[in-house]
Amino acid sequence: MKILVIGSGGREHAIVDALARSPKAEKIYCAPGNAGIARQAECVNLKDTDVEGLLAFAKKEQIDLTVVGPEAALAVGVVDRFQAEGLTIFGPTKAATRIESSKEFAKELMQKYEIPTAGFRSFTLYEEALAYVKSRPLPAVLKYDGLAAGKGVVIAETMEEADAALKDMLQDDKFGKGKVVIEDFLTGPEFSFLCFVSGEQVYPMVLSQDHKRAYDGDKGPNTGGMGAYSPLPFISEEERQWALEHVMRPTAKAMVEEGCPFTGVLYGGLMKTPQGIKVIEFNARFGDPETEVVLPRLKSDIVEVFDALAKGEVPACAKEGELEWHDFATLGIVLASKGYPEAYEKGYEIKGLEHLSKVYHMGTTAKEGKILTNGGRVLFVVGCGATLKEAQQHALAEVEKVECENLFHRTDIGHWAL
Ligand code: AMP
Ligand code: GLY
16 A cells, blocks of 8 residues: 655654554655654655645555644645545544534533543633632633644643633633633543544543653653653553443444544543543644654554545454553653753754654754754654663663754653553
């Protein structure tokens, strides 16, 4: 099969790497890709949101299967457009992507189908939202209803903070005209439950956990994620089954009943609260960096999974509703440009990568035979081991082999589990 992956980060590199392990993948393209992906796929110079360009390329090269990585590509309707032209593509339609792009859609769906999540109300008027916050205990959880580049969620510890956030979102329309969802504040460890979904078919991936804060000890600003690991010792097999049967499967079923069946990766951002497992958010795509620790553990043929699910068929490799996974643990560390997630510089040379056993490129470019930093998150170094501790030691040792003067990383990825 000729396969096209859309995207350019560590997530897409991990997808390309998984595809490359399949005997069914004859040729892999990635648009636009990056310097690491270029070693395993042919990179195509097209933006991930250039739907017409991607469509023309897929037709010209007679691509058999397209896999979408980023939310931005889904949001511009790449799946709808490919499907309208009769092409096979793995990812949700624009209507199904609302489970991520609209907080209100997601919350109302969960309420209607009794999927456990924090209680909530939504507001369009600043005065009403503020009065509601004042009537309740702090901290206040305020979520802008729409895409806000990761800045749409504010956990306000004081009334002043809550007021300022509501002013931004509802009075000054900082992210555009929209609503605000105000939720109950929940506590407990968070984890990521990613599932391959097609209509009512749901195939769970192994659990993983991301680390959102920039520095060790979960300190510093929020980022896109600084590291991840799998499996999770603090979620038992019974709890995983519970989340599958009470959250992931009912959500897939609800999307079918709502007339917008979901095909793609449904990402449950879940929290293990004292009152049980609840949904914090859904994403309509693979998580980044969770994908980079989850897919290396997949034993089943991912080409078969993507292709069958994109066509609404049952993958031949799915035995008794589950895919096959390796037992080993994975733990990965992000190497980010100094300054990230605020301002940072690009263009620093990276050396030593040939000595690493598994490294996914998140933001790199190649110039005159050199690999240069080209983003906030630059590399994702994966360690493997029989236990998480071994995987952590392996990852930390591997990171030391990377030579670059403008990168930093966390040294405590996995601390929740270790
Ligand atoms: P979200 O974009 O909805 O995942 O929110 C970003 C982060 O805010 C989550 O990963 C949580 O750490 C935190 N958060 C969101 N909703 C809640 C909630 N209801 N209670 C406590 N923390 C929350
Ligand atoms: N790792 C968080 C996300 O992909 O949204």
